[in-house]
Amino acid sequence: MFRPAKAAPRPVEPAGGQGGGAVPRHIAIIMDGNGRWAKAKGLPRAAGHKQGAEAARKVLRAAGEAGVECLTLYAFSSENWRRSADEVGDLMGLLRFYLRSEIEALHKEGVRLKIIGDYKAFAPDIVKLIEEGVARTSSNRRMTLAIALNYGAQAELVQAARRLAERAAAGEIAPATIDEAVIGAELDTADLPPLDLLIRTSGEYRLSNFLLWQAAYAELLFVDTLWPDFGAEALAAAIAAYCGRERRFGGR
Structure with a gap:
């Protein structure tokens, strides 16, 4: 699922302001719009979630190439249990698939997997896969992929x-x-690392119970792109926008 390339980090030039060109150490993303993407194409919602997982793969790779230390993805909120049983089942099946198929790739690329949220509420086999993946990658230091599962x-x-x-x-x-x-x-x-940049896709303007404490002084970026269409170029644009902002932390 997630295979960041091994290229050396590239500096990103600021678009203006006083951002200084420093790449954000920690980016978090509310991955929104899978269902609308699928509906617009006449596809089942499951197809949107699958394409969203592919978008996550591309974004992790791009983040690693840019020199981002940590990428946090909002994959399943504590409110998502309210969705239909079929949709929740599809999401759980997708989670199982990627946990089984991609952990070794993460490990080989030096990516540490971290889970935030109450993942133990999931089925026992998913809990086992999660804990095995976390243990397998625990010593990796190149980058951290934090996935929010059953998180609020x-x-x-x-x-x-x-x-x-x-x-x-x-x-x-x-x-x-x-x-x-x-x-x-x-x-x-x-x-x-402290959260530097929080992105939400799909044109919605709310945090949806995600990293409320951590986002206190993070830069917020809301984009209209539906998550399955968000890729390396969109991430580069987001990082450039971040670099162009003046971060004052309430100092003036």
Whole structure:
């Protein structure tokens, strides 16, 4: 599924402003529009999801070539269980297929697989495939591919708050010492670089319960392209737009 090329990272020139030309270390994408893509072509939604997986392959490769350290993809939200049983079944079948067929390719390319979200809610065989894939690639350092599965940012924050409350009740931590860094260390993304750029495809303008904490100072980019049509050129344009922005982090 994901086979980033081994080419050396290429610098991206800024389009203007004060971005400085630095490639974002961490890009996250809300991959939206598979269903509309399929409908526009008179195809079943499953075909849209399959083409969306191919788009993910292309984008991971392009991100690796550009020098991005981490790519986080919103693959299955905690709200997606509300979709029809047939569609959820198709998504689970696609997940099984790629977990079986692509982990070794990821490992050979030096890509670490990380999962964020409550993936243990999936069927036991999927959980086993996920954990085997994570273990197989755990020592890789070239790049991280983080896949959000059964993920919801609000649930992530609730779980972090509960863990900190339990530690405080046990006397392990003083409530007054809980700050942004302490909370961040309890999140699923604790070992990932700070989020620099968050992209949503398909023309929708919302975060849909994705990386709400992490996106506090990320650059946001909303594009009209449906996810199956988003590829290397679209990613390069997104990175160029990021490089052209002036990031002030509230300083002025």
